[in-house]
Amino acid sequence: MRLNKIIRHALNMVLHAKLRSWLTILGIVIGVGAVISIVSLGETMQKQISSQLGDLGGDLLTLRAGASRASFFGPGREGGGGGASAVSTEDEIVLDKTDLQVLKSVSGIKSIDTQISGQADIYYVAEKGSASVVGVEEATWATVTTSKIAEGRMLGPADTNVIVVGGRIADGFFSRQVGLNQLITIEDRLFRIVGILDDTSSSIYMPIDSAYAILEDKDKDEFDTIIIQVKDEDAINSTMASIEYKLAQKRHVLGKKYDFTLTSNKAVQAQRSEMMGSMTTFLTAIAAVALLVGAVGIANTMFTSVLEKTKEIGIMKAIGARNSDILKIFLIHAALIGLIGGILGLALGYILSGILPSLMSSSGGGPFSRFGSGDAIISLNSVVLAIGISVIIGIVAGTIPAVQASKLKPVDALRYE
Amino acid sequence: MKDNNNRLPLVSLNDVWKIYRMGEVDVPALRGATVDIYKGEFVAIIGQSGSGKSTMMNMVGCLDMPSRGTVMLKSHDISKLSESDLSTLRGKAVGFIFQQYNLIQNMTAFENVMLPLEFLEIDEHEAQAKARKVLESVGLHDKMYHLPSQLSGGQQQRVSIARSLVTDPEIILADEPTGALDSVTGREVLSTLQTLWKKEGKTIIMVTHDLNLARYAQKHVELKDGKVVDIRENNNIIYSDKR
Ligand SMILES: Nc1ncnc2c1ncn2[C@@H]1O[C@H](COP(=O)(O)OP(=O)(O)OP(=O)(O)O)[C@@H](O)[C@H]1O
Ligand SMILES: [Mg+2]
Numbered sequence: 160m161r162l163n164k165i166i167r168h169a170l171n172m173v174l175h176a177k178l179r180s181w182l183t184i185l186g187i188v189i190g191v192g193a194v195i196s197i198v199s200l201g202e203t204m205q206k207q208i209s210s211q212l213g214d215l216g217g218d219l220l221t222l223r224a225g226a227s228r229a230s231f232f233g234p235g236r237e238g239g240g241g242g243a244s245a246v247s248t249e250d251e252i253v254l255d256k257t258d259l260q261v262l263k264s265v266s267g268i269k270s271i272d273t274q275i276s277g278q279a280d281i282y283y284v285a286e287k288g289s290a291s292v293v294g295v296e297e298a299t300w301a302t303v304t305t306s307k308i309a310e311g312r313m314l315g316p317a318d319t320n321v322i323v324v325g326g327r328i329a330d331g332f333f334s335r336q337v338g339l340n341q342l343i344t345i346e347d348r349l350f351r352i353v354g355i356l357d358d359t360s361s362s363i364y365m366p367i368d369s370a371y372a373i374l375e376d377k378d379k380d381e382f383d384t385i386i387i388q389v390k391d392e393d394a395i396n397s398t399m400a401s402i403e404y405k406l407a408q409k410r411h412v413l414g415k416k417y418d419f420t421l422t423s424n425k426a427v428q429a430q431r432s433e434m435m436g437s438m439t440t441f442l443t444a445i446a447a448v449a450l451l452v453g454a455v456g457i458a459n460t461m462f463t464s465v466l467e468k469t470k471e472i473g474i475m476k477a478i479g480a481r482n483s484d485i486l487k488i489f490l491i492h493a494a495l496i497g498l499i500g501g502i503l504g505l506a507l508g509y510i511l512s513g514i515l516p517s518l519m520s521s522s523g524g525g526p527f528s529r530f531g532s533g534d535a536i537i538s539l540n541s542v543v544l545a546i547g548i549s550v551i552i553g554i555v556a557g558t559i560p561a562v563q564a565s566k567l568k569p570v571d572a573l574r575y576e
Numbered sequence: 577m578k579d580n581n582n583r584l585p586l587v588s589l590n591d592v593w594k595i596y597r598m599g600e601v602d603v604p605a606l607r608g609a610t611v612d613i614y615k616g617e618f619v620a621i622i623g624q625s626g627s628g629k630s631t632m633m634n635m636v637g638c639l640d641m642p643s644r645g646t647v648m649l650k651s652h653d654i655s656k657l658s659e660s661d662l663s664t665l666r667g668k669a670v671g672f673i674f675q676q677y678n679l680i681q682n683m684t685a686f687e688n689v690m691l692p693l694e695f696l697e698i699d700e701h702e703a704q705a706k707a708r709k710v711l712e713s714v715g716l717h718d719k720m721y722h723l724p725s726q727l728s729g730g731q732q733q734r735v736s737i738a739r740s741l742v743t744d745p746e747i748i749l750a751d752e753p754t755g756a757l758d759s760v761t762g763r764e765v766l767s768t769l770q771t772l773w774k775k776e777g778k779t780i781i782m783v784t785h786d787l788n789l790a791r792y793a794q795k796h797v798e799l800k801d802g803k804v805v806d807i808r809e810n811n812n813i814i815y816s817d818k819r
Contacts, residue, residue: 164694175682474678477639478739479667479695481660569639573678 160484169491173499176464183453183460184500187552190450191504191545196511197446198541201439203512205432216305216424218269218392220399222262222385222406224252227420252418254382261409262387267398272296272303272386273367277374281363282344283333290328291362292345294370294377303388305424311339311354318366322350325360332361346373395423453500454552461493461560472564473572486565493557494550501549505542584651585612586747586779587636592645594631594802605631607802608645615746618773618780620790620810623799629783630751632799636781637749638666650746667696671740675752677732679724685711685735686720692743710738714768730761737768748772750782754789766792767816792816 173180262271276293295304301313314323322343329337329352337343341352343363350365371379389398403421407413465472472485594606606628613619613636621629634640635647638654647654650669654662671692672678679688689711693703711720714734724732733753740748750769754762770792772778784790791814798806 160695161697171682470678471680474680475691475695476663477637477666477672477678478692479663479743481663481695483660484663484695570634573639573674 160480160487162487165484165487165491166495168488169495172464172468172488172492173495176467179460179463180496183456183496184503186453186456187450187497187500187549188453188504188507190446190453191501191549192507192511193446193449194443195505195508195541195545196515197439197442199508199512199538200515201435201443202538202541204435204439216428218389218395219303219305219424220387220389220395220402221420221422221424222254222258222387222402223383223420223422224254224418225420226416226418227422253378254385254419256380257409258406258419259382259385261405262385262402265398265402265405267390267394267401269388269390270299270302271388272299273382274384274386275367275370275374275377275381276383277370277377279345279363279373281328283337283341284335286333288332290332292370292373293362293364294367294374295364297366299388300364303386307357309355309357311352313354314364314366318353320348320350320369321353321365323354323356323364324352325356325362326358327361328363329355348373392425395425399423450548450552453549454556457493457496457553457556458560460496461489461557462563464492465489465560465564468564469567469572469575472567473569473575476567476569477573482565485567486561489561489564490554490557493553493561495553497549497551497553497556498546500553501546504549505545508545583614585648586615586650587611587613587781588646588648589632589635590646590648592632592635592642592647594628594635594640595643604802606635606642609799609802609804611797611804611807613779613781615779616773616777618770618792618794619782619797620793620795621781621783621797621799622785622787622790625785627799628802629785629799631802633749633751633781633783636747637670637672638662663695667692668743669745669747671743671745671748673733673736673740673748673750673753675755677724677729677736677756679732679735679739681724684721684723685716685727685738688724688735689739689742692739696743706742707738710742711735713741714738729757730764733757733761733765734768737765741772745778747779747781750780752783752785754784754786762789763816770816 273296274293276291278289279292281288281290297314297318298316339352342349371377389395399421406419407417412418589609589611592606592609596603596605609632623629635642641655686707689707690703714737716734719727719731754765766789769780773780790796794810794813796808796810797804
């Protein structure tokens with residue numbers, strides 16, 4: 160029998176057992192949908208993480224006051240987290256000018272950006288809002304930051320009363336768009352926007368001296384964060400070690416628990432990637448189980464179908480069907496269920512992977528918060544893979560029933576009622 | 577009537593045994609049946625219920641294999657053919673008509689008739705033309721796209737006759753073709769078979785336990801307890817048309 164006829168007969172079989180076919184297909188749809196959305200979520204997260212920390216961020220170290228907190232999703236991005244400064248103990252632990260002196264004595268450091276951050280009220284035309292303000296060392300920030308400029312310029316040496324704003328401040332924060340060279344009032348001072356970042360943050364970056372004036376709880380010459388750029392990315396570990404040693408010596412914590420935290424972007428990035436990777440693997444495994452259950456469903460449906468069609472198989476054999484014709488009809492029947500399930504599952508997965516990130520971001524915190532909806536990644540790979548795998552699942556699950564059908568003896572099959 | 581001595585039989589059963597195993601006991605359905613059927617014959621296989629008529633028929637149609645003895649179909653020993661050769665032989669040389677019609681329920685009359693041609697991979701246009709022609713010849717030109725469930729028993733049997741004819745087989749095998757039909761419709765089916773035999777030279781083998789219907793056939797083969805006990809010419813054939 161020709162292939163087109165075989166496909167037609169197989170399709171007929173799918174269509175004539177509507178409810179059962181659809182239920183079986185549903186099993187595959189759920190499995191494929193779960194796999195697709197989870198894999199896509201994983202890819203989206205990986206991509207976001209690497210774009211956040213970027214290829215540029217590999218040579219950066221972040222120094223904070225306070226002992227290290229075990230946190231995967233914690234620090235690692237300059238100015239992030241809005242004013243999470245050192246944890247106060249009875250004797251407040253801070254980073255100050257002496258630490259900066261120590262850093263300057265370490266060889267292998269290319270530039271240093273001292274930062275403070277906090278919340279501040281901002282006003283534009285007649286509207287008011289609250290945004291995170293980051294004071295940065297205006298001379299070095301541009302070289303150290305991983306942010307990209309979308310419009311205008313970065314901060315530069317000798318800038319005063321100017322700010323660079325995150326993409327959301329320019330578009331979406333106020334009811335009107337805020338453009339370059341517009342004036343914004345922060346607390347009681349007027350600032351001019353010289354640059355808009357290519358991101359979706361609502362942070363405002365300004366020279367650190369201006370920030371001291373605005374963030375009143377910050378003391379002059381004390382810093383929340385110090386971003387260090389090393390000269391040689393390959394020697395980052397030894398540079399880190401010598402920074403830690405010298406700081407510990409100076410702060411008299413040598414041999415004790417350090418009262419500061421030095422992290423490398425690279426390490427944080429690797430840690431997060433690994434974390435995401437194992438989480439994705441775990442979720443994918445769960446989704447794969449769903450897919451397996453779907454496959455069992457196909458096998459079950461096929462066995463039922465063979466039993467139901469026994470008489471028809473006998474008739475077909477009596478009028479000239481070969482074993483291979485019967486085998487092909489049933490295999491393609493199973494493959495079609497897989498194919499339809501795969502295509503619909505792909506659609507479900509696509510919808511889910513649009514919804515999932517925004518669900519996760521609304522639960523707040525973590526790197527998920529940066530995912531907008533609609534920027535889900537579904538690669539061509541996963542499309543081909545999903546459809547290919549579900550067709551293969553169909554064929555594998557359908558093989559035994561199909562062989563069983565093809566091996567039926569014509570007389571026995573004809574006798575079957 | 578005809579001299580068969582120097583012709584090869586189309587179907588030849590030689591000492592054919594068929595033994596079914598039912599658990600621990602062997603049930604012999606055929607016990608050394610021997611019969612030759614020649615091209616152009618219209619044979620009625622008669623005998624009581626359980627005498628082995630269907631069993632014999634199934635072997636002639638290559639649907640079943642003998643336990644012992646040889647079944648020759650068109651000079652092929654069916655026990656020695658591969659599965660796919662058997663299917664092809666079955667598809668080309670034999671047309672089946674069953675008591676219960678055995679149409680595929682979710683296919684239209686036309687699709688049912690197309691099916692044997694599809695297994696033989698006949699060109700689509702040619703196949704459609706043949707299917708249409710043969711359905712017209714059994715008087716179903718206006719019922720082609722009906723499902724079996726939308727047809728009467730007699731109409732369904734005509735579809736199944738059309739299906740058996742569409743591949744233009746040499747042999748038509750009919751196992752109790754009128755068993756599910758009333759006597760008038762039954763006689764119509766018999767006259768159709770007779771026409772095929774007389775006008776188209778088909779070889780027809782029909783199983784029946786109704787001796788009245790057997791009178792349409794040219795030759796009677798009588799089975800008893802799995803053995804052929806009598807082969808005789810029917811000297812007073814009923815002709816459905818007197819021409
Ligand atoms: N698949 C089978 N398994 C076991 N026994 C069988 C099988 N098929 C037939 N038989 C037995 O073989 C014998 C002959 O059966 P067969 O169907 O050939 O009879 P028949 O002459 O066609 O009868 P009927 O006129 O009732 O159709 C019967 O005794 C039957 O019980
Ligand atoms: Mg019978």
